[in-house]
Amino acid sequence: MRISQLSAVSGVPIPTIKYYLREGLLPAGEQTSATRAEYGERHVRRLRLIRALLEVGRLPIAAIRKVLAAVDDETLSMHLVLGTAHYALAPAVEPHPDDEAWREARSEADRLIAELGWRIDAQAPTRDELAQVILTLSRLGMPATGEALRPYAEAAMELVMEHEIGTISLDRTREEAVETLVVGTVVHGRALDVLRRLAQESTSAQLFGISGT
Amino acid sequence: MRISQLSAVSGVPIPTIKYYLREGLLPAGEQTSATRAEYGERHVRRLRLIRALLEVGRLPIAAIRKVLAAVDDETLSMHLVLGTAHYALAPAVEPHPDDEAWREARSEADRLIAELGWRIDAQAPTRDELAQVILTLSRLGMPATGEALRPYAEAAMELVMEHEIGTISLDRTREEAVETLVVGTVVHGRALDVLRRLAQESTSAQLFGISGT
Numbered sequence: 001m002r003i004s005q006l007s008a009v010s011g012v013p014i015p016t017i018k019y020y021l022r023e024g025l026l027p028a029g030e031q032t033s034a035t036r037a038e039y040g041e042r043h044v045r046r047l048r049l050i051r052a053l054l055e056v057g058r059l060p061i062a063a064i065r066k067v068l069a070a071v072d073d074e075t076l077s078m079h080l081v082l083g084t085a086h087y088a089l090a091p092a093v094e095p096h097p098d099d100e101a102w103r104e105a106r107s108e109a110d111r112l113i114a115e116l117g118w119r120i121d122a123q124a125p126t127r128d129e130l131a132q133v134i135l136t137l138s139r140l141g142m143p144a145t146g147e148a149l150r151p152y153a154e155a156a157m158e159l160v161m162e163h164e165i166g167t168i169s170l171d172r173t174r175e176e177a178v179e180t181l182v183v184g185t186v187v188h189g190r191a192l193d194v195l196r197r198l199a200q201e202s203t204s205a206q207l208f209g210i211s212g213t
Numbered sequence: 214m215r216i217s218q219l220s221a222v223s224g225v226p227i228p229t230i231k232y233y234l235r236e237g238l239l240p241a242g243e244q245t246s247a248t249r250a251e252y253g254e255r256h257v258r259r260l261r262l263i264r265a266l267l268e269v270g271r272l273p274i275a276a277i278r279k280v281l282a283a284v285d286d287e288t289l290s291m292h293l294v295l296g297t298a299h300y301a302l303a304p305a306v307e308p309h310p311d312d313e314a315w316r317e318a319r320s321e322a323d324r325l326i327a328e329l330g331w332r333i334d335a336q337a338p339t340r341d342e343l344a345q346v347i348l349t350l351s352r353l354g355m356p357a358t359g360e361a362l363r364p365y366a367e368a369a370m371e372l373v374m375e376h377e378i379g380t381i382s383l384d385r386t387r388e389e390a391v392e393t394l395v396v397g398t399v400v401h402g403r404a405l406d407v408l409r410r411l412a413q414e415s416t417s418a419q420l421f422g423i424s425g426t
Contacts, residue, residue, distance in 0.1 A: 048352055056349045058304060078421040086410050091271060118415035126414065129407045136269045136400050139261055142393070149404055151376055155368040156409040157416075163364055165416045180355070185413060187349050189406060191362055194342045196369040196405065197299050200398060201339065202331035203370075203378045208291040 003029070006039040010047040017047070023061060025050055025068055042175075049179050057186035063088040071178050078178060085182045086126070089189070093128045105135035105144075112146030116153055164188055216242070219252040223260040230260070236274060238263055238281055255388075262392050270399035276301040284391050291391060298395045299339065302402070306341040318348035318357075325359030329366055377401055 007014045020026040026046055029037030046068075053064045070076055070084035096102040109130040113120050120127065138144035164184055220227045233239040239259055242250030259281075266272045266280060283289055283297035309315040322343040326333050333340065351357035377397055 052349050052353060056346060079417045082417045082421075083414065086414060090407075090410065113411065116415075118411060119418040120411055120414055124411075124414065126407060126411050129403075130411065133269060133400060133404045133407060136265050137404075140265060140393075140396055140400070142397065142400070148376075149408065152372060152401070152405050153408045153412065155372055156405060157412040159365060159368055160409065160412040160416050163361075165413060165420060180353075183353055184355065185410075187346060187353070187355070188365070189409060190342075191346045191350075192365050192369060192409065193402060193406060194303075194339060194346060195362065195366045196373065196402060197303065197398075198326065198331060198333055198337075198339050198343065199366065199370040199373040200378060201296065201299060201333055201337065202329075203373050204292045204295045205332040207378060208295075 001039050003037065003039065006043055006047070010044050012047050012051065020047070020050060023065070025061070025065060045176075045179060049183055052183045052187055056190050057089065059088055059186075067182060071175070071182060074174065078174075078181065081178050082181055082185065083121075085185055089186065090125055090129060093125065093132045095128045095131070101138070102131065102135060105138065106131040108134050108144070108146055112149060112153065115146060116150075116157075159188070159192065214252050216250065216252065219256055219260070223257050225260050225264065233260070233263060236278070238274070238278060258389070258392060262396055265396045265400060269403050270302065272301055272399075280395060284388070284395060287387065291387075291394065294391050295394055295398065296334075298398055302399065303338055303342060306338065306345045308341045308344070314351070315344065315348060318351065319344040321347050321357070321359055325362060325366065328359060329363075329370075372401070372405065 001009070003014055003017060006012075007017055010017075012020075017026065021028060026043060029039040029043065031037050049068070049071075050064060053059045053067060054061075059067070067085050067088050070081045073081075076084075095106070097106075106127065109127055112130070113127070134144050134146075134149070137148070142148075165181065214222070216227055216230060219225075220230055223230075225233075230239065234241060239256060242252040242256065244250050262281070262284075263277060266277045267274075272280070280298050280301050283294045286294075289297075308319070310319075319341065322340055325343070326340070347357050347359075347362070350361070355361075378394065
């Protein structure tokens with residue numbers, strides 16, 4: 001199809017498509033003449049992936065480029081591609097190994113992961129993210145042990161196993177499977193976050209009423 | 214206590230405390246002489262709140278100022294204070310009411326909320342956020358009905374009721390209760406997000422192995 005059709009099918013305006021081509025997010029079409037290129041189903045899928053990472057995942061262009069490079073690198077295992085997406089999604093947390101409270105929080109994070117029996121890379125930045133959450137809870141005088149976070153961990157694992165990775169069909173092409181996995185990670189994360197805030201609004205309305213204190 | 218003690222107790226450097234004072238995030242201390250001000254427990258708590266919103270919630274200073282103004286406004290109900298925090302946390306989603314696919318997604322979002330029996334303001338921007346998630350899932354050919362999102366909604370509600378708002382003690386001062394509620398919203402949201410990505414990494418390691426495809 002021509003670029004105008006690609007735009008119509010995907011709902012992405014032509015100037016935006018040209019921008020993605022220039023930025024290397026979208027692979028070039030097949031050049032059929034000096035001024036004409038043909039695009040295919042793969043480009044339609046790729047545009048959907050870019051939009052999901054951009055609009056729902058709110059990843060910056062540079063992070064999207066990294067994720068797409070990992071998706072396209074066929075020498076990477078699924079696990080490593082997904083890891084790249086995770087690291088792009090994770091806000092950078094600076095560890096403070098010379099602060100005793102930080103070291104304790106980090107130990108508590110490692111202990112929770114070990115007790116759950118989860119297989120997490122020793123270098124994963126997510127460990128520091130979890131440590132920061134634990135440190136903040138403890139500073140605020142809120143329950144900050146691994147035990148207090150266990151219900152969150154268990155709910156998260158159940159959703160992932162029953163509705164996300166656990167259900168992915170592996171009889172598709174590697175490219176399709178990887179794309180589904182990456183985008184599912186991003187979109188389901190947003191879904192859970194939105195629904196949690198809705199659940200809070202509803203509970204708050206019930207407990208504290210719409211007006212008055 | 215003096216500003217130097219406030220810094221020692223809170224772990225926040227003096228220049229940062231002065232910055233928060235200038236920005237109006239932290240109320241001024243009680244002036245005891247031309248060059249000296251006294252700070253109290255309230256300032257320690259407020260500093261913890263600012264750090265949690267900044268480091269864990271990753272809210273911009275302008276959003277933090279709005280949340281704190283709501284916390285301090287005693288004419289607002291708990292429900293409205295929490296609502297202010299929610300709206301500060303929510304990424305702005307632009308609705309597209311002239312796009313049919315958008316309208317369908319928005320209807321599906323409203324239907325799910327109604328079926329769950331949740332009390333959500335008709336104007337809440339969270340409704341548009343949920344619509345955007347549904348629209349993205351449907352574009353990607355993934356299950357995008359309210360039914361598919363129900364397990365996420367139920368898991369979210371259970372956590373909120375059993376470990377968050379549902380457990381908050383209301384026999385504290387309004388200020389303390391509100392602060393706990395706001396910060397719990399932010400920190401538990403981050404906790405769930407981090408743990409979900411950890412659950413994915415672990416599941417991915419088990420299913421796809423550490424190396425190879």
